[in-house]
Amino acid sequence: MDLKGSDTLPGPRVEDHLPHSTQAAAKIVIVGGFGVGKTTMVGSVSEIKPLTTEETMTQAGVGVDDNFGSETKTATTVAMDFGRIRISEQxxxxxxxxxxxxxxxxxxxxxxxxxLGAVVLLDTRRLEVSYEVMGRLEERGVPFVVAVNTFPDAPRYPVEDLRQALDLIPEIPILECDARRRASSRDVLMTLMRFLHGLSADGRLN
Known part of the structure; x- marks a missing residue:
């Protein structure tokens, strides 16, 4: 999934400096396997022009990178994507x-x-890729939610079936999203923030 057909902010993006009302900032990571839509999600929801480190894919990656389900993908992130969004005035x-x-x-x-937390972006055609992703987050103690990116040709499963397949505890939120749509991506981030707030209130967030 790439940025083609994704939501784009009308007019110029906001200035890079933070508004005076800002009181708190948090680092959130968007993780997942190859081609699940991470760059797309950051680009669709960021209020500033996103920084990307995409490079054109070449024959050197053939047999090395697993591009199943992303055969038309022509560029790939080689370092990170970066964006910023205000979820409130503060x-x-x-x-x-x-x-x-x-x-x-x-x-x-x-x-x-x-x-502070993470979004694990999921492609139901390649669930196995997510095991390593979630394992690394758990090792580092980074709380996360799971967002199922709804690719048109990907199978859709009931949430509880996915939870069982991924061996996730009931408390971890799982929701569907369309990473191309700003509102959908923002909903994912808001779900993560509510989850983190709940962990903090229970004394389970360091």
């Missing part, structure tokens, strides 16, 4: 999208540093 989220290919996973630990 709170700003800094969004960091991780590269999906296994050969770039060594960058994840640095991107996870200081993260």
């Amino acid at each position: 709170v700003v989220l800094y969004l960091f999208g991780t590269p999906g290919q296994e050969r770039f996973w060594f960058l994840w630990d640095r991107l996870f540093d200081g993260a």
